[in-house]
Amino acid sequence: MRWVTNFSQGDKSQKDLLGGKGANLAEMTNLGLPVPPGFTISTEACRAYLQAGGEPEGLGEEITEHLRGLERRMGRTLGDAHDPLLVSVRSGAKFSMPGMMETVLNIGLNDRSVRGLAEQSGNPRFAQDSYRRLLQMFGATVLGVDAERFSELLDRAKADKGTDSDLDLDADDLERLVEQFKQVIAEHGGREFPQEPGEQLELAVRAVFDSWNTPRARLYRRQERIPEDLGTAVNVQTMVFGNFGMDSGSGVAFTRDPATGSHGVYGDYLANAQGEDVVAGIRNTVALADFARLDPRSYDQLMEIMATLERHYRDMCDIEFTVERGTLWMLQTRVGKRTPEAAFRIGSSMRDEGLVDADEQLRRVTGDQLASLMFPRFDSSAERRLVARGMNASPGAAVGKVVFDSPTAVQWTERGEQVILLRKETNPDDLAGMMVAQGILTSRGGKTSHAAVVARGMGRTCVCGAESLDVDAAAREARVRDGGVLREGDVISIDGATGEVFLGDVPVVDSLVVRHFEGDETVGDPEQDAGADVVQAVSQVMAHADVRRRLQVRANADTGEDAARARRFGAEGIGLCRTEHMFLGDRRELVERLIVAEDEETQQAALDALLPLQRRDFVDILEAMDGLPVTIRLIDPPLHEFLPDFTDLAVEVAVAAERGEVDEHRSRLLEHVRRLHEQNPMLGLRGVRLGIAIPGLFVMQARAIVEAAADRVAAGGTPLPEIMVPLVASVRELEVVRRQILAVAEEVQTARGVRVDVQVGTMIELPRAAFLADRIARSADFFSFGTNDLTQMAWGFSRDDVESAFFARYFDHGIFDVSPFESLDTLGVGGMVEMGTVKGRSTKPDLKVGVCGEHGGDPASIHFFHRTGLDYVSCSPFRVPVARLEAGRAAVLDQP
Numbered sequence: 071m072r073w074v075t076n077f078s079q080g081d082k083s084q085k086d087l088l089g090g091k092g093a094n095l096a097e098m099t100n101l102g103l104p105v106p107p108g109f110t111i112s113t114e115a116c117r118a119y120l121q122a123g124g125e126p127e128g129l130g131e132e133i134t135e136h137l138r139g140l141e142r143r144m145g146r147t148l149g150d151a152h153d154p155l156l157v158s159v160r161s162g163a164k165f166s167m168p169g170m171m172e173t174v175l176n177i178g179l180n181d182r183s184v185r186g187l188a189e190q191s192g193n194p195r196f197a198q199d200s201y202r203r204l205l206q207m208f209g210a211t212v213l214g215v216d217a218e219r220f221s222e223l224l225d226r227a228k229a230d231k232g233t234d235s236d237l238d239l240d241a242d243d244l245e246r247l248v249e250q251f252k253q254v255i256a257e258h259g260g261r262e263f264p265q266e267p268g269e270q271l272e273l274a275v276r277a278v279f280d281s282w283n284t285p286r287a288r289l290y291r292r293q294e295r296i297p298e299d300l301g302t303a304v305n306v307q308t309m310v311f312g313n314f315g316m317d318s319g320s321g322v323a324f325t326r327d328p329a330t331g332s333h334g335v336y337g338d339y340l341a342n343a344q345g346e347d348v349v350a351g352i353r354n355t356v357a358l359a360d361f362a363r364l365d366p367r368s369y370d371q372l373m374e375i376m377a378t379l380e381r382h383y384r385d386m387c388d389i390e391f392t393v394e395r396g397t398l399w400m401l402q403t404r405v406g407k408r409t410p411e412a413a414f415r416i417g418s419s420m421r422d423e424g425l426v427d428a429d430e431q432l433r434r435v436t437g438d439q440l441a442s443l444m445f446p447r448f449d450s451s452a453e454r455r456l457v458a459r460g461m462n463a464s465p466g467a468a469v470g471k472v473v474f475d476s477p478t479a480v481q482w483t484e485r486g487e488q489v490i491l492l493r494k495e496t497n498p499d500d501l502a503g504m505m506v507a508q509g510i511l512t513s514r515g516g517k518t519s520h521a522a523v524v525a526r527g528m529g530r531t532c533v534c535g536a537e538s539l540d541v542d543a544a545a546r547e548a549r550v551r552d553g554g555v556l557r558e559g560d561v562i563s564i565d566g567a568t569g570e571v572f573l574g575d576v577p578v579v580d581s582l583v584v585r586h587f588e589g590d591e592t593v594g595d596p597e598q599d600a601g602a603d604v605v606q607a608v609s610q611v612m613a614h615a616d617v618r619r620r621l622q623v624r625a626n627a628d629t630g631e632d633a634a635r636a637r638r639f640g641a642e643g644i645g646l647c648r649t650e651h652m653f654l655g656d657r658r659e660l661v662e663r664l665i666v667a668e669d670e671e672t673q674q675a676a677l678d679a680l681l682p683l684q685r686r687d688f689v690d691i692l693e694a695m696d697g698l699p700v701t702i703r704l705i706d707p708p709l710h711e712f713l714p715d716f717t718d719l720a721v722e723v724a725v726a727a728e729r730g731e732v733d734e735h736r737s738r739l740l741e742h743v744r745r746l747h748e749q750n751p752m753l754g755l756r757g758v759r760l761g762i763a764i765p766g767l768f769v770m771q772a773r774a775i776v777e778a779a780a781d782r783v784a785a786g787g788t789p790l791p792e793i794m795v796p797l798v799a800s801v802r803e804l805e806v807v808r809r810q811i812l813a814v815a816e817e818v819q820t821a822r823g824v825r826v827d828v829q830v831g832t833m834i835e836l837p838r839a840a841f842l843a844d845r846i847a848r849s850a851d852f853f854s855f856g857t858n859d860l861t862q863m864a865w866g867f868s869r870d871d872v873e874s875a876f877f878a879r880y881f882d883h884g885i886f887d888v889s890p891f892e893s894l895d896t897l898g899v900g901g902m903v904e905m906g907t908v909k910g911r912s913t914k915p916d917l918k919v920g921v922c923g924e925h926g927g928d929p930a931s932i933h934f935f936h937r938t939g940l941d942y943v944s945c946s947p948f949r950v951p952v953a954r955l956e957a958g959r960a961a962v963l964d965q966p
Contacts, residue, residue, distance in 0.1 A: 073115040074132040076139070077108055077307075082383075087112050089303030091162030094403050101382065103375055103400050107143055108157070108307030109136040111275060113164070116301035119279045133275070137306075144308060149178035149267025152186040156200075156309040159274040161281060163302040166404065167290055168498055168524045170302060171281035172211050174274045175344055176204040176309060180265040184248075188241075196314050198244035199236075203313075203344060205251035205263060208270065212277040213259035217497075223250050237342060271306070278304045286501045288882070293505055293528065295893070295930065298884040310399040312392040313344050317365070320345045323358060323372065323389045325380040328408045328526055329462050329517060329566075331415025335376060337389075338516045339364075345390055345401060348519075354535070355516055368398045379403055384425045385434070386416050407526045410439035411465050411567075411604050418607035428614045429962045435611055436959070437929040437952035442466070442529045443608065444587075444948070446578035448565055457550055457562070458536040458571040460511070463522035465567040466531030468509025469575050472560050474543040476503025483507075490562055492548060494541045496521040504530060509564045511571060513539040513548070531566035539571075583608055587639045587951055612951065615958025616640070621935065622942035623953045624699070626922060628652065630690025633700075636947035640954050643699040643790075644691065645854065645944020646922035649771060650707040652687050653680075662739070664767065677770040684771060688778035692789040696782065699790045701854060701922070701944075702775055703833060704768050704807075706757045706796035716743050757797025761807050768795075772811040776818040779826040792829045794854055799838045801845045808849050833922070835859035840902035843909035847917055853910050854944075855903050857923030857931075861890050864899045891924075894931035904938050920944060929956040936960035 080088050080096030088096065092110030099105045111133065118126035141147050146155035156178040161170040179187065179201045188197035206224075210217040224236065227247055231238055239247070255263045264270050281287060282302050291298060312320035323337030338355035340348050341364060348355055362369040372391060375398075379387045388406030392399045408416065417431040426434070448454075448467045470488035473479045476499065479491050483506040491507040493500060495514045504510055504524055509531035512521045516535050525532030538551035546558040556562065556573075563576035582593045582601045586609065593605050624645035625636030633644060653661045660680050667673035692700055723740050726733055761768035772793060779789040793811055798804045808830050815828045830849075834840055835856030843853070862869060869891050880886045894900050903921070910917045920942040925931040927945025932953055935943055937960070945953050 073112055073129045074136045075110050085164045089162035089164055090404055092303045092305050098400055105400050106308040106310050111304040113301040113303050116279045149183045151182040153190050154178050154183035154186050158307050158309055160305045161278045161302050162305050164300050165296050170287050171278050173346055174207045174211055176200045177270045178267040179204050195241040198241050199313055202244050202247050209255045209259055212273050215258045219254050275304050292881050295888050310392045310394045313342055314395050316341050317396055318394050319343055320348050320392045322348050324406050325376050326386045328406050328412055331412030368393050371398050409464050409526050410442040413439050414604055414607040418610055432611055432614055432958055432962050437956040440955050441952050443583045444581050447581055449577045449579045452577045454576050455573045457573045458538045460533040460536030460569045461516055462567055462569040463517050463534040464525040464532035467578050468531035469563045470508040472556050472558055472562055474546050476500045479503030479507050511564050513541045533564045533569050589638055615955045618961045619957035620961050621957040623950055624942050624944040625947045625950050626944050630694045632947055633691045633694035636950055639947055639950040641950045644695055645701050645920050647702045650705045677766050681770050681774055684774035685778045688775050689781055692778055692782045697788045699792055701792040701794050703794045703796050704771050758795050758803045769810050769814050772814045776815045780822040780824050783824045794831050794833050796833045798832045799836045801849055804832050804849045834906050837863055840906035843906040844913045847910040847913035852918040855921040857921055857925040861899050893928050894925045896934050900934055927953050932956040933960040
């Protein structure tokens, strides 16, 4: 096996092997763009290293072989004392991961080669600055020294010089810093800084591999559902220098605005700087328009390259570049991260431009992005107090209490607070806080800063570069230029679409996209709303998704109001109407009477009182969904939900007896509660068992459903009720209840003189039902998988009990990449869904099969249900558009 590949030997299709960065460096090299030469150590080498706990056999020899080739090509030797070759080491997984190791630049410099670099460049300041950067990056990234120790020394050197810019430090100042940095490494890094260039390279490569399992990397993978076993590649690249002087610099650029998706070139440039300076925000950057004035020739060349890359990738590209003494070099490109708003705009405009077709436009947006666009926005008519303005880095409306560091953000969020993380600039150590914050606000940096890039990738609202804020994290406050002060705990609102920061809690209103789904025709008019083009883009892609998808999308709805909203959102029926929700409130007492009834007369009286209430419920729902199927699940509560707490009731009766106040009803109720008390109600008298134990209950519900359907027929409607029997494990259970339902249905239809198409099916939520699906299908008109309970049964744990108990440890150990209640466990639970579907259709080839757990609205799960051949998914009304979009994407992505 070969572990290392030259840039000239790969291409963009090899992201699994070379990582995203390495594959794209190879692609740019093949396109003939000016890329500094180098090589990529593969993800396979990383996986082998992590598995073996050390360097795999042959890796060291291959790295040496490719390094020698690079030295021959460049005519210099790594770390040579007179004319040194220097290289950078960067991580590069298949997916861009902010939690991975930061770049180490200038590897090969030491106490001797720094003097050779000074002689060759004729610029001692540049040489010492490069050495200082190596020590700072290597110490923090490879040896684990607290980065603040270096920053404090740098700040002190600037203060001693009477400046706030590192550019004002001369060669002597920087040489003193170099010695101080080496001392910090010796004291806090566990060793002296390695002077041997080969050892520097070896340690940096190992540090990249080790960074795959750092807490922040694992946290990000968990958040983004990135598999734990991919590993990262390592890119070793010849150094080019943006810190030679004011004729040099580094920049980051996008071929379109990553925040809005608007046409044009967007980016930042920093003269006399190396690449990490731009994203770190140590100095405020200038826009690319200013770069055009500073270096017109390099700017024109950059514009040509960016146009080439966008046409080649047929997508918005994110580019890192360096100018060395007037010569442009490309250090990286990738398909750029973008906000949800930008994703829909870019897809629509590129389709209009002929760069992509409708299928590709659909592939490039996701259900998660659509869900983000459905969140509320600030009410522009509300009174607002503007305190600062920055760059609109990532749209959204975020409200929360100001916090000044990541640990506080996590701590406050865990106690139920909503927070805004306010920093001068963010770095990878802030990842945990960025993930839990409602929004991110920085006083430095632009649209290409760390905060902006990470926030866009995670869908967080972000405002960057609010320069009027002077952030003092140690004092837990930010001074505003007009004299005000923001203190930790103050509530602010940030608008990621405009870059505005407001004091206090600004009211929000429905998003334009939600108003569009609700049928508001005014939101598509550009004269009415600035975001009309986003709505039009959403409408365009949704229309194509509906054409392409095979899966139908239904909604989980328990009221006529919810059903009506689901229909406006595009639901094609109801996949789950939970009737137990109809028995709460005032009706609970009637159910209580039914359960404790001691004779048929009392039981029937309770049922007679419930019947008209249930019928009215079903009329409303069937009317809202007229002409579409409505799956109504018969009552399926754990019995204890309708009975008083045993301990509380026992105390109440005992206290009353002590006072001589005997309540016969409460005393009899206590006897029934004691008799019916269950150690594990979730596995007790519920579902079909309750219907068999109290046969009149299911009969009453069936009568209410069929009578409601008959009322709808009389009113000229087309009701399509589907009665679902829950918690079935045996075909005999279903047969018993099915006979009762069909008998009462026939009775009602005969009495009313109408015919109602009533289907009777079951919910597959027990493993036994999945295994015996071929038998159960004999008595079922349809199956609906209840994946919430099926997950609990398959894993053997209760969701309410375990998520806070040990899930965090399971994530830490890589047992879970994502909660099985959030996204379907396709191997275990999904295996039963697949088996139940195949077995059921072996008995009835045309058996209708759906899923009604909340997994029906999860994008990743929807793709599995599509591949498994289900007929429909059902989810909450708000997630119906998301499910429609993902069902369309599943069909397109499933094409060979």
